[in-house]
Amino acid sequence: MYKPKYLTRLKQIPQLSEEEREHLNEVTERFAFRSNEYYNSLINWDDPEDPIRRIVIPEMQELEEWGELDASCESHYKKVPGLEHKYDHIALLLVNDVCGAYCRFCFRKRLFMNGNDETTRDVSPGIEYIRNHPKINNVLLTGGDPLLLSTKKLENVIRQLREIKHVRIIRIGSKLPVFNPWRIINDPELAEMLGKYSYSDHKIYVMNHFNHPRELTRESRKAVSMLQEAGVITVNQTPLIAGVNDDANVLAELFNELSYSGIAPYYVFICRPTLGNYSYAVPVEEAYEIFEQARMHCSGLAKRARMAMSHFTGKIEIVGLTDSHIFMRYHRAANPEQKGRFMIYERNPEAYWFDDYRNQVDDTCWNDDLRMATSF
Numbered sequence: 001m002y003k004p005k006y007l008t009r010l011k012q013i014p015q016l017s018e019e020e021r022e023h024l025n026e027v028t029e030r031f032a033f034r035s036n037e038y039y040n041s042l043i044n045w046d047d048p049e050d051p052i053r054r055i056v057i058p059e060m061q062e063l064e065e066w067g068e069l070d071a072s073c074e075s076h077y078k079k080v081p082g083l084e085h086k087y088d089h090i091a092l093l094l095v096n097d098v099c100g101a102y103c104r105f106c107f108r109k110r111l112f113m114n115g116n117d118e119t120t121r122d123v124s125p126g127i128e129y130i131r132n133h134p135k136i137n138n139v140l141l142t143g144g145d146p147l148l149l150s151t152k153k154l155e156n157v158i159r160q161l162r163e164i165k166h167v168r169i170i171r172i173g174s175k176l177p178v179f180n181p182w183r184i185i186n187d188p189e190l191a192e193m194l195g196k197y198s199y200s201d202h203k204i205y206v207m208n209h210f211n212h213p214r215e216l217t218r219e220s221r222k223a224v225s226m227l228q229e230a231g232v233i234t235v236n237q238t239p240l241i242a243g244v245n246d247d248a249n250v251l252a253e254l255f256n257e258l259s260y261s262g263i264a265p266y267y268v269f270i271c272r273p274t275l276g277n278y279s280y281a282v283p284v285e286e287a288y289e290i291f292e293q294a295r296m297h298c299s300g301l302a303k304r305a306r307m308a309m310s311h312f313t314g315k316i317e318i319v320g321l322t323d324s325h326i327f328m329r330y331h332r333a334a335n336p337e338q339k340g341r342f343m344i345y346e347r348n349p350e351a352y353w354f355d356d357y358r359n360q361v362d363d364t365c366w367n368d369d370l371r372m373a374t375s376f
């Protein structure tokens with residue numbers, strides 16, 4: 001049974017020169033590195049700009065000072081250890097602080113640093129909180145990657161959630177089918193267990209993170225198929241990342257290939273202004289134009305994704321551009337008064353985040369944002 005070896009030190013990567021490793025050690029001292037033999041085998045090492053390499057191999061530009069460790073202030077919504085509650089109906093349980101590999105542009109890289117106390121292996125306070133909040137009908141297991149937990153531990157969490165009648169949807173955010181499909185292929189009990197708790201009116205969803213069409217290998221498609229055959233619904237979300245998928249043809253290919261495998265494209269996110277992410281980020285308007293061009297080459301099934309920013313105040317969808325203005329809408333809002341709020345701003349080609357538009361108006365206070373919409 002093949003099991004890819006995990007790689008956590010640069011000296012385990014013979015394709016990097018001694019000099020490269022020495023330089024990049026400075027980066028990995030700050031932001032953790034992790035990959036594995038399977039994922040590294042997808043890299044074209046002859047191409048220094050290879051998109052798969054960009055996803056997982058550190059780069060010196062990560063040391064440029066830009067962004068915040070918790071760019072969307074996720075920790076602000078922590079209610080009990082390991083649980084975030086931002087929107088009425090949705091709770092996040094952060095059940096793990098490790099991923100199959102680490103995306104260099106990760107928006108939660110803070111969780112992989114020493115001293116992180118946002119995740120928990122003891123889900124009891126989170127489960128209790130969900131039990132006491134009957135409005136919560138949708139729970140996202142995230143982290144880190146929940147599919148890295150043993151099948152037994154994961155079942156223990158899912159079983160407890162299934163005992164709460166108001167929880168209808170359980171979502172699992174995972175890049176394991178991409179980073180290490182062998183986790184699913186080698187352990188058929190995992191898919192079987194998920195299928196057991198995915199009822200006709202209480203489904204389990206796996207939210208995949210395919211970023212590039214080359215990640216859709218024979219093995220990753222097999223892993224996803226096993227989940228689907230067990231009765232799990234599969235969708236995909238990806239950030240738009242410079243040098244990875246900031247090309248309309250690449251993005252269209254990703255959407256189309258996902259649809260051929262029954263994985264619905266769900267969200268394309270603007271790269272959060274997370275510390276160290278400057279070289280991975282694409283300005284909002286450029287990203288939206290790439291997204292719209294990509295959609296022109298897709299069937300209806302392949303172009304179901306929305307483009308959004310996961311902002312402190314809510315999930316803000318970008319819905320259109322004219323020569324002079326950009327149009328956005330609160331797809332989800334932390335403040336119920338802002339739900340569905342439509343916003344129009346003057347175009348700003350330099351904008352990387354909602355705040356770069358918000359600053360056009362005089363409402364720079366977070367509290368104001370939570371109290372009233374920033375539209376005009």
Ligand code: SF4
Binds near residue numbers: 101108
């Ligand atoms: S899969 Fe998600 S949480 Fe894990 S490293 Fe990548 S972006 Fe971060």
